[in-house]
Amino acid sequence: MIIETVKDKLRDLFPAAAEPAVTEHQAEKPETAEAEIGVFDCSYAKRGYHLDVRLAPDQLLSAVGILFDHGFFIESITGVDWIKDGQLEAVYDFCRYDFDLCRIVVRTRTPRANPILPTITGIYSGASWHERETHDFFGIVFEGHPHLIPLLLPEDADFHPLLKDFKA
Amino acid sequence: MSEPIVLQPDETFILNVGPQHPATHGVLRVKMTMDGEFIYNAETVIGYIHRMHEKMAENRTYAQYMPNLSRLDYLSAMAYCHGYVLAVEKAASIEVPERAEYIRAITVEMNRISSHLVWFGAFVMDLGGFSPLMYAFDDREQILDLLEAVTGSRLTYCYFRFGGLYNDVDDDFIEGTRRFIKRMRKSLKMYHKLVTTNVILMKRLIGIGPVSVDLCQRYGATGPVARGSGINYDVRRNEPYSVYPEFDFDIPVYNEGDSFARYKVRMEEMEQSLRIIEQGLDKLPDGPVNPEKKPKTIKLPAGDYYTAVEAGRGSFGIRIVSDGDKSPYRLKLRSPTYSNMHLFDEACRGMLIADALAFMGSLDLVIPEMDR
Numbered sequence: 001m002i003i004e005t006v007k008d009k010l011r012d013l014f015p016a017a018a019e020p021a022v023t024e025h026q027a028e029k030p031e032t033a034e035a036e037i038g039v040f041d042c043s044y045a046k047r048g049y050h051l052d053v054r055l056a057p058d059q060l061l062s063a064v065g066i067l068f069d070h071g072f073f074i075e076s077i078t079g080v081d082w083i084k085d086g087q088l089e090a091v092y093d094f095c096r097y098d099f100d101l102c103r104i105v106v107r108t109r110t111p112r113a114n115p116i117l118p119t120i121t122g123i124y125s126g127a128s129w130h131e132r133e134t135h136d137f138f139g140i141v142f143e144g145h146p147h148l149i150p151l152l153l154p155e156d157a158d159f160h161p162l163l164k165d166f167k168a
Numbered sequence: 169m170s171e172p173i174v175l176q177p178d179e180t181f182i183l184n185v186g187p188q189h190p191a192t193h194g195v196l197r198v199k200m201t202m203d204g205e206f207i208y209n210a211e212t213v214i215g216y217i218h219r220m221h222e223k224m225a226e227n228r229t230y231a232q233y234m235p236n237l238s239r240l241d242y243l244s245a246m247a248y249c250h251g252y253v254l255a256v257e258k259a260a261s262i263e264v265p266e267r268a269e270y271i272r273a274i275t276v277e278m279n280r281i282s283s284h285l286v287w288f289g290a291f292v293m294d295l296g297g298f299s300p301l302m303y304a305f306d307d308r309e310q311i312l313d314l315l316e317a318v319t320g321s322r323l324t325y326c327y328f329r330f331g332g333l334y335n336d337v338d339d340d341f342i343e344g345t346r347r348f349i350k351r352m353r354k355s356l357k358m359y360h361k362l363v364t365t366n367v368i369l370m371k372r373l374i375g376i377g378p379v380s381v382d383l384c385q386r387y388g389a390t391g392p393v394a395r396g397s398g399i400n401y402d403v404r405r406n407e408p409y410s411v412y413p414e415f416d417f418d419i420p421v422y423n424e425g426d427s428f429a430r431y432k433v434r435m436e437e438m439e440q441s442l443r444i445i446e447q448g449l450d451k452l453p454d455g456p457v458n459p460e461k462k463p464k465t466i467k468l469p470a471g472d473y474y475t476a477v478e479a480g481r482g483s484f485g486i487r488i489v490s491d492g493d494k495s496p497y498r499l500k501l502r503s504p505t506y507s508n509m510h511l512f513d514e515a516c517r518g519m520l521i522a523d524a525l526a527f528m529g530s531l532d533l534v535i536p537e538m539d540r
């Protein structure tokens with residue numbers, strides 16, 4: 001099963017986090033709670049994905065690299081504005097083409113005041129549009145992106161409509 | 169064999185294809201750096217009809233957002249509505265009567281055929297053959313009439329409800345659909361005879377626009393684009409949802425990765441959809457199409473949910489982040505054409521411009537879905 005292999009590889013990124021996997025960790029806690037770090041099992045029937053990987057921005061590239069090496073394709077990248085925590089979350093969805101079904105969500109958070117994340121376009125070329133879109137909507141700056149100009153918004157847009165404090 | 173193309177970066181010029189161009193089938197612009205007839209580099213510019221559907225979701229209740237879904241991909245709108253109702257039903261734990269799920273599958277597959285028929289007609293028209301479009305639209309009209317009678321709309325359906333359907337199908341629909349299946353099987357034979365085996369079409373498509381497995385993985389291509397490159401990936405099979413496990417159907421896969429492979433995948437998918445519809449009509453159970461009781465206002469438990477369905481153009485995903493309120497905290501629409509089109513920039517390098525437009529047609533673009 002690919003999920004076991006990937007889980008072990010991803011857990012290696014968290015040397016300190018040797019705690020056992022918490023199943024359905026989100027069900028009891030509200031979503032806005034302080035983001036914890038680690039690899040979590042999720043109920044596929046309820047959530048629609050198997051693994052929830054929450055990591056710090058500097059671990060992002062190595063985690064995404066592991067997923068690429070194991071044949072995952074990129075579904076999408078998006079953001080969520082957690083205005084109460086003062087943080088922006090970037091959410092990366094990955095899936096596989098074969099019948100060893102495994103959906104993985106990678107999330108990382110960055111401060112709202114100065115949102116900077118590394119780009120993954122070096123690994124997945126298709127991340128380019130997704131990152132530009134996330135930059136349009138949330139203002140997250142993807143460092144190292146070769147062409148970070150507005151994609152869906154007008155070329156002179158200086159607003160980020162999906163931020164919760166955006167006023168039209 | 170001709171000489172390999174040596175591109176000269178200092179002798180290039182910029183060619184603008186679009187935003188208004190018949191071959192782009194919508195408002196899409198491709199900025200091409202040309203070396204004579206050959207594409208040196210291409211940059212796709214999208215967003216001309218961006219409507220910010222995701223922000224609209226945050227200002228509406230779950231039920232109010234339903235009509236938005238059919239305005240993404242106006243050719244296979246039913247599958248998008250299906251994905252949305254499945255997502256909300258899964259999160260809110262709403263039971264769906266079996267009859268409703270069967271009718272959903274039948275209408276989604278009919279819509280898939282009508283979408284592929286538009287693609288077929290428009291694609292062959294791009295390549296210079298006009299009359300197949302007329303035949304395809306004639307067949308499509310039968311589907312639209314059938315769906316209009318049940319759903320009340322011809323393109324932008326809002327037929328599904330959380331837990332069920334807007335209304336039940338009647339005997340006219342079932343008989344009409346059976347008649348249509350017969351008619352469509354005959355038409356498909358004719359299309360294969362007239363178009364698929366046409367030597368001009370073959371010369372325009374075979375070996376043109378190769379898309380490798382690696383390219384698909386890096387860009388996240390799904391649907392017929394991936395299946396034309398030897399990737400056996402169809403959400404209906406890989407991640408069974410609704411009543412699809414009950415049906416016996418094949419997933420057409422071709423290994424060549426060229427435009428002709430994608431053409432053949434879609435043509436065969438229409439046959440498979442006919443099989444699904446036929447089985448669905450045979451197995452259609454009796455019973456209600458709406459659950460006996462369901463909550464008046466839908467509120468999802470706080471959390472983050474992802475649901476994917478196979479739309480006409482590939483895997484359509486919905487991510488709903490809920491904070492327990494009656495409208496979503498964040499709703500993300502993952503549209504398949506967005507990823508499928510993105511690989512065009514890389515794949516069309518070194519191609520003749522006429523071939524690139526054939527390649528673009530084989531990707532089956534629907535711009536409103538890409539721009540959202």
